[in-house]
Amino acid sequence: MPERRKPPQPSTGRPRPSPGASRPRANPPGVSLCRALSKLGLCSRKQAEILVAEGRVRVAGKIVRNGSMRVDPGRDRIEVDGSRVVAERKVYLMINKPRGLVTTRDDPQDRGTVYDCLAELDLPFVSPVGRLDKASEGLLLMTNDTRFAQRLLDPASHVAKIYHVQIGALPDEAMLARLRAGATVDGELLTARSIDVLRSGTSTAWLEITVDEGRNRHIRRLLGAHDVEVLRLVRVAIGPLQLGELAKGKARHLTAEELALFQG
Incomplete structure (x- = not known):
């Protein structure tokens, strides 16, 4: 009997992978070491890069000079200058930013920064949530809660x-x-x-x-x-948070009631 041929399969419009093609690799679990130091509230990512490059950071007892190394901040022992880095308490601040200050930690031109408004407060490292340019003023939020900040900055949130x-x-x-x-x-x-x-x-x-x-x-x-x-x-x-009567150049902690306004 003649050999039966299989009917042609309908095209899906997508190219078939070649037999030797490999699937794209997923990112390994965890976060980069520099991001971990930032998420733990120790410093900014830029400052973390400097600490790693200077050999001041250890993971599981070994010096690491690769800031992109993946780590688990909740499980891996991370040390800076011999001291273990643990998660800082969550801090949420509002500032009434004056004109003339830049929204950055360090300024190469040695201009005043929004961190000058925090001089009187005993705080872990915090970062601005978004920016106000040098000539602008008013309400600026700062926090070390990266999830809170990302939620407010996400374009899909339309805050x-x-x-x-x-x-x-x-x-x-x-x-x-x-x-x-x-x-x-x-x-x-x-x-x-x-x-x-x-x-x-x-x-x-x-x-x-x-x-x-x-x-x-x-x-x-x-x-x-x-x-x-x-x-x-x-x-x-x-969003629902008003600048109110906060004096220019001053900062204060958000109240529990104010934080609850962002939970909806």
């Missing part, structure tokens, strides 16, 4: 941020319509959730602008695209 912005013009409905329509700047579409007039003077006005994205210098670039000069920019709220 609203409210700013009071003084502009060097008197807005009319035509200007507001243009601003509300947004602008494309350097290939990015910049929009605001809402833009409203707070009050007007003889030559300047204050706008309340709400955004739910974290693009770099978002509001300044949006207004600049419409030739609107920004004189002051103050962040007054992040």
Whole structure:
């Protein structure tokens, strides 16, 4: 009898892997050593890289000079300068950032930083949640809880941020319509959730602008695209948290009630 041939199989549209092709390897478990030192609240990742490069970090008793080595912060014994690194208590702070301070730990130009606002507090290492540029002021959160920070910074969370912005013009409905329509700047579409007039003077006005994205210098670039000069920019709220009466340049711990506002 003639040999039966198998009917052709329908194509899936996807190329078949070659017999010798290997599957992509999954990342090994754990996190990098530098990230572990940051998650444990000891220092920033950049500072961790320096500690590792200087040979000051041991894992399971052995000096490690590879900051990308995978470790388990909850199980592996990690030491810096002979002392074991353990997780610090979780800290959640709000700062009323003044103009003129940069949102970084160390500044190569030796400018003042937001850490100057923490000088009077006994704290483990904390990092800013997002940024405010040097010329901007107002509410800034700082914490050593990386999950809390990532949840607020995740674009999918759409956490609203409210700013009071003084502009060097008197807005009319035509200007507001243009601003509300947004602008494309350097290939990015910049929009605001809402833009409203707070009050007007003889030559300047204050706008309340709400955004739910974290693009770099978002509001300044949006207004600049419409030739609107920004004189002051103050962040007054992040999600349900209000800046309130906190004095400029001061910091305080968030209350349990304030933290609960972010749990929903």
